[in-house]
Amino acid sequence: MDESTPQTKQQTHVLCLRQFVPEDRFYQEFNNRVRSFKTLLCFGFGEHSKVLWDIWGHTYNNPRHDHAETIALRAVDDFLKQCQRDTNQKYVLTMYLSFSPCAKCCRSLAAFARSQTTVKVNVMVSRLYFPEDNETQKNLKDLVLLGVKLRVMGREDFKKCYYLFVNYCSSFEEWPELEQESEKLSDFLKAILNQVPKVFSSSLFYTILNGSIRLSLTPLHVGPSWTPQGRETPQKATSVTQDTTWVQGVKRKLFDEG
Numbered sequence: 001m002d003e004s005t006p007q008t009k010q011q012t013h014v015l016c017l018r019q020f021v022p023e024d025r026f027y028q029e030f031n032n033r034v035r036s037f038k039t040l041l042c043f044g045f046g047e048h049s050k051v052l053w054d055i056w057g058h059t060y061n062n063p064r065h066d067h068a069e070t071i072a073l074r075a076v077d078d079f080l081k082q083c084q085r086d087t088n089q090k091y092v093l094t095m096y097l098s099f100s101p102c103a104k105c106c107r108s109l110a111a112f113a114r115s116q117t118t119v120k121v122n123v124m125v126s127r128l129y130f131p132e133d134n135e136t137q138k139n140l141k142d143l144v145l146l147g148v149k150l151r152v153m154g155r156e157d158f159k160k161c162y163y164l165f166v167n168y169c170s171s172f173e174e175w176p177e178l179e180q181e182s183e184k185l186s187d188f189l190k191a192i193l194n195q196v197p198k199v200f201s202s203s204l205f206y207t208i209l210n211g212s213i214r215l216s217l218t219p220l221h222v223g224p225s226w227t228p229q230g231r232e233t234p235q236k237a238t239s240v241t242q243d244t245t246w247v248q249g250v251k252r253k254l255f256d257e258g
């Protein structure tokens with residue numbers, strides 16, 4: 001992103017605060033077996049001690065402007081600036097990302113983590129974004145060294161994300177080979193983060209980088225920008241929107257269990 005670019009109307013409406021992700025979008029972007037060209041990010045932010053989130057929502061990459069992480073971090077920053085908070089208050093920021101952060105977004109997340117020391121940041125990703133890139137690997141490692149929790153989503157994470165951000169009235173439908181793909185990507189990320197022995201990581205890199213998986217790992221962060229069309233609530237959302245207090249309460253309770 002160009003950090004000097006002023007926030008425009010186009011950028012603003014990419015952020016969908018307190019709006020559910022359409023079901024088809026969720027499956028299209030989070031399916032770790034399908035190639036995608038966008039990043040979808042779902043996030044929730046609130047005080048550590050409270051059940052309800054202060055803000056939650058989702059956003060997408062806006063290729064010629066901001067990446068999804070930047071848009072969400074800006075929303076959290078704005079919230080923190082506006083609220084009269086006790087400087088010792090602890091917060092939790094949870095992010096579900098369809099792609100792991102690029103090098104630049106890692107640096108944005110790192111800057112956020114450094115400046116907001118009372119915020120615990122949890123990042124869960126469906127796929128890895130250009131994981132063979134040295135700069136990306138270094139920035140992912142730096143992020144974790146700063147205390148940001150980073151992991152690849154497994155079955156239970158997809159279920160939670162669906163429940164929290166798509167539709168709590170219906171069940172998450174697992175796609176074929178979800179868990180196998182997740183395990184492969186998780187091993188790959190652990191290798192990048194030096195969380196597995198080197199001998200294992202080198203063979204894993206070879207397998208993944210020379211196999212077909214590499215194709216599904218690399219999105220294009222260029223091309224026409226995409227912005228949400230029409231209502232951002234799923235078709236079954238009528239009852240959802242009528243009872244947001246309950247939904248928000250459930251959201252945090254579910255995270256607390258995890």
Ligand SMILES: [Zn+2]
Pocket residue numbers: 067068069101102103104105106
């Ligand atoms: Zn990025």
